[in-house]
Amino acid sequence: xxxxxxxxxxxxxxxxxxxxxxxxxxxxxxxxxxxxxxxxxxxxxxxxxxxxxxxxxxxxxxxxxxxxxxxxxxxxxxxxxxxxxxxxxxxxxxxxxxxxxxxxxxxxxxxxxxxxxxxxxxxxxxxxxxxxxxxxxxxxxxxxxxxxxxxxxxxxxxxxxxxxxxxxxxxxxxxxxxxxxxxxxxxxxxxxxxxxxxxxxxxxxxxxxxxxxxxxxxxxxxxxxxxxxxxxxxxxxxxxxxxxxxxxxxxxxxxxxxxxxxxxxxxxxxxxxxxxxxxxxxxxxxxxxxxxxxxxxxxxxxxxxxxxxxxxxxxxxxxxxxxxxxxxxxxxxxxxxxxxxxxxxxxxxxxxxxxxxxxxxxxxxxxxxxxxxxxxxxxxxxxxxxxxxxxxxxxxxxxxxxxxxxxxxxxxxxxxxxxxxxxxxxxxxxxxxxxxxxxxxxxxxxxxxxxxxxxx
Amino acid sequence: xxxxxxxxxxxxxxxxxxxxxxxxxxxxxxxxxxxxxxxxxxxxxxxxxxxxxxxxxxxxxxxxxxxxxxxxxxxxxxxxxxxxx
Numbered sequence: 330x331x332x333x334x335x336x337x338x339x340x341x342x343x344x345x346x347x348x349x350x351x352x353x354x355x356x357x358x359x360x361x362x363x364x365x366x367x368x369x370x371x372x373x374x375x376x377x378x379x380x381x382x383x384x385x386x387x388x389x390x391x392x393x394x395x396x397x398x399x400x401x402x403x404x405x406x407x408x409x410x411x412x413x414x415x416x417x418x419x420x421x422x423x424x425x426x427x428x429x430x431x432x433x434x435x436x437x438x439x440x441x442x443x444x445x446x447x448x449x450x451x452x453x454x455x456x457x458x459x460x461x462x463x464x465x466x467x468x469x470x471x472x473x474x475x476x477x478x479x480x481x482x483x484x485x486x487x488x489x490x491x492x493x494x495x496x497x498x499x500x501x502x503x504x505x506x507x508x509x510x511x512x513x514x515x516x517x518x519x520x521x522x523x524x525x526x527x528x529x530x531x532x533x534x535x536x537x538x539x540x541x542x543x544x545x546x547x548x549x550x551x552x553x554x555x556x557x558x559x560x561x562x563x564x565x566x567x568x569x570x571x572x573x574x575x576x577x578x579x580x581x582x583x584x585x586x587x588x589x590x591x592x593x594x595x596x597x598x599x600x601x602x603x604x605x606x607x608x609x610x611x612x613x614x615x616x617x618x619x620x621x622x623x624x625x626x627x628x629x630x631x632x633x634x635x636x637x638x639x640x641x642x643x644x645x646x647x648x649x650x651x652x653x654x655x656x657x658x659x660x661x662x663x664x665x666x667x668x669x670x671x672x673x674x675x676x677x678x679x680x681x682x683x684x685x686x687x688x689x690x691x692x693x694x695x696x697x698x699x700x701x702x703x704x705x706x707x708x709x710x711x712x713x714x715x716x717x718x719x720x721x722x723x724x725x726x727x728x729x730x731x732x733x734x735x736x737x738x739x740x741x742x743x744x745x746x747x748x749x750x751x752x753x754x755x756x757x758x759x760x761x762x763x764x765x766x767x768x769x770x771x772x773x774x775x776x777x778x779x780x781x782x783x784x785x
Numbered sequence: 786x787x788x789x790x791x792x793x794x795x796x797x798x799x800x801x802x803x804x805x806x807x808x809x810x811x812x813x814x815x816x817x818x819x820x821x822x823x824x825x826x827x828x829x830x831x832x833x834x835x836x837x838x839x840x841x842x843x844x845x846x847x848x849x850x851x852x853x854x855x856x857x858x859x860x861x862x863x864x865x866x867x868x869x870x
Binding site: 353395396400407408410777780 | 822829833
């Protein structure tokens with residue numbers, strides 16, 4: 330009998346596992362996939378290792394900072410700064426037609442860009458910052474306000490409003506078009522008021538640290554251990570039944586599989602809470618024979634959109650080529666350079682369209698759309714195609730395989746369960762569907778749900 | 786454990802929670818909250834570490850006794866005097 334069974338070895342499940350195991354609880358993490366990490370995993374192909382989800386870690390603050398989510402995470406998981414060795418971004422940009430806004434890990438850069446490009450809006454922009462909710466208010470305000478409405482009332486130039494929304498939605502918008510203002514506040518803080526960074530060794534370093542710490546404290550991690558069913562008796566989970574038929578008992582179950590996905594495991598019929606489509610993406614990875622900087626590209630991330638209006642929605646086509654993000658993992662301030670140059674391009678994609686392709690059409694579509702995606706992105710960054718030595722593409726199908734999220738939903742369900750509770754008294758929810766997204770957000774979610782419900 | 790032992794034990798816990806902090810200049814009677822910006826989650830961790838390491842139970846309404854190093858040692862001294870170092 331375990332104290333807690335955790336479903337999913339992504340960031341939130343691992344973080345919760347570390348907390349519980351550290352304080353002597355008997356914990357087992359069940360992961361369906363052969364690798365840990367969930368959305369933030371990595372895979373090997375033809376001798377190279379690629380990150381799945383990681384562009385950058387948000388919430389970056391300099392060493393020695395004692396407040397904010399990253400500092401909280403480090404203390405809760407007993408992480409020393411050097412354990413992650415985060416390197417800050419060099420500088421990023423939001424590019425729309427006839428407008429570029431550069432930003433860095435210091436908000437002054439974005440402010441001076443806005444003063445230059447949108448001089449009448451700088452005071453409004455400061456008002457927007459002043460109106461952001463605190464981290465502590467997350468999920469508490471209950472106001473459920475539309476960010477488009479809030480921004481529309483403060484920023485009177487629609488182009489600037491779209492440019493501010495673009496990176497925030499790309500980095501955390503679970504529903505189409507808009508985002509709840511609490512969630513916007515968190516994401517805005519994490520991207521613009523704190524900042525972006527990356528560990529030199531990519532996501533592997535963080536995953537390995539979490540997994541090894543979990544095991545050191547006596548935690549049990551099982552891969553290829555998909556859960557087939559959560560057996561319910563009265564108002565509690567009775568046992569967890571794995572796909573191989575074996576049964577496990579636990580006092581509590583903490584699921585990071587997604588809320589709707591977890592309800593299905595309990596055989597609870599769930600009305601689809603998101604009929605307007607879940608957000609998923611496709612990403613192309615181009616390995617270069619030179620660092621991007623030698624091709625004239627030194628930005629960390631570029632968020633681009635080719636018209637004045639940003640459409641954050643599930644496309645009709647396989648991929649929406651109108652907008653996207655370009656990330657070069659090389660362009661962070663590392664103490665030593667990465668081995669190879671890499672350019673990653675991400676755009677919105679349609680899960681059903683990708684899922685309906687047979688094996689050969691899927692392969693062909695990946696090849697065709699790689700070309701289209703890169704051709705679209707080089708309208709906003711230097712043409713790097715002559716330097717490409719290896720490519721790969723991952724699609725909503727890949728995300729579904731790694732996360733188990735319905736429709737390859739990148740940021741989980743639109744409706745969040747902030748308190749982490751469910752209809753059963755010993756079943757709890759953490760991860761994207763509890764409310765927080767991104768690497769830091771997912772880890773904080775695992776920590777706080779473990780603290781609130783499982784460590785008392 | 787003596788007051789000095791308890792002080793070392795608390796420093797050890799603080800070092801585990803915040804490995805990057807230099808604790809050598811920690812002041813006796815200035816609240817941890819002020820000096821290290823510890824929050825309620827951190828205080829809960831100190832309580833849980835004390836329970837894990839020394840089996841000392843601290844009721845929730847007495848967490849405030851752990852505000853500073855001085856108050857923590859004074860509070861714990863009678864409760865930990867029979868515990869071996």
